[in-house]
Amino acid sequence: MTNIILNGCNGKMGQTISSIISKFEDLNIVAGIDKNLESKFGYPIFQDIASVNIQYDVLLDFSRPDALESLIDYSIKNSKPLILCTTGYTPEQLKYIEYSSKKIPIFRSANMSMGVNVVSQILKAVTPLLYEDFDIEIIEKHHNEKVDAPSGTALLLADSIRSSIKEDTKIVNGRSGSSKRNHNDIGIHAIRGGNIVGDHETIFAGSGEIIEITHKALSREVFAFGALKACKFIKDKTPGLYDMSNMIKLNI
Incomplete structure (x- = not known):
């Protein structure tokens, strides 16, 4: 026991x-x-x-x-x-x-979900295959009482991505202004509202195709x-x- x-x-x-x-x-x-x-x-x-x-x-x-x-x-x-x-x-x-x-x-662990941590390991495996031709962005959504942003899980996923890339990368929290996106940016966007338990979407945006890896916590x-x-x-x-x-x- x-x-x-x-x-x-x-x-x-x-x-x-x-x-x-x-x-x-x-x-x-x-x-x-x-x-x-x-x-x-x-x-x-x-x-x-x-x-x-x-x-x-x-x-x-x-x-x-x-x-x-x-x-x-x-x-x-x-x-x-x-x-x-x-x-x-x-x-x-x-x-x-x-x-x-x-x-x-x-x-x-920033997230105790077994599913999120499986996604984390998947990202480590696929990012080196995609990074050269794809831009990477993370969108996270949580309830309106969450006090930290971006979420620890979004940072966990970003760290998984960055650790698998040889080139130096930079986390960009949200985006504003008139400058264009740099390829080595890893964008993280936080949404807060209602009673969302926790949604995390990693987007690999390429020329003519988009790959999305999503985890949604329902409870x-x-x-x-x-x-x-x-x-x-x-x-x-x-x-x-x-x-x-x-x-x-x-x-x-």
Whole structure:
């Protein structure tokens, strides 16, 4: 059995995870952390991580970037793995995550969907074949309460594309003005509205043909399933920085 502490347990994703964990016979949430102390799923909830005094195996975070330091400190103190599902980290925070992964196993992904990460690997495979003759743009759509733009997933897909191109490329967020597009631009466009869970479309636009690779999240459950699979994956790992590519291996 893998016992989980869930940070951000009363947020939208926290509640989704709590509602589906019963589908995993070998996973259990032993405690939650949230400013809202209303216990909806039977496990105890603490207002901050320093107050938690329950034995656990994995700390799973779906909260905000400003919680990072306390989560890492707690995980190092207890020599336990940490899964970070939050987006919007600063470059300094990303460096701190990498540094801390030398002491404990840390799993970080901008998107916990298995499907998105399959798309990421597909992009790594096809981009070198298309880049010379195609312009590349990414369009992402999310609900009107999402606080960061572009989305972490859009940046994940852009990084997958850029890592497979030998030429230096440049991310362009949105587009305005009168200058034409440069071929080495990787455009990212963010749309916010309604209750869109998460749509990501990568467009390869060539002369006379267009290739579109699209992922649409129809429910937050896709992220919850991926996060819980990551809990099983990371439990007995040695210190290091892990992501979904370590769980998903495609021979392409």
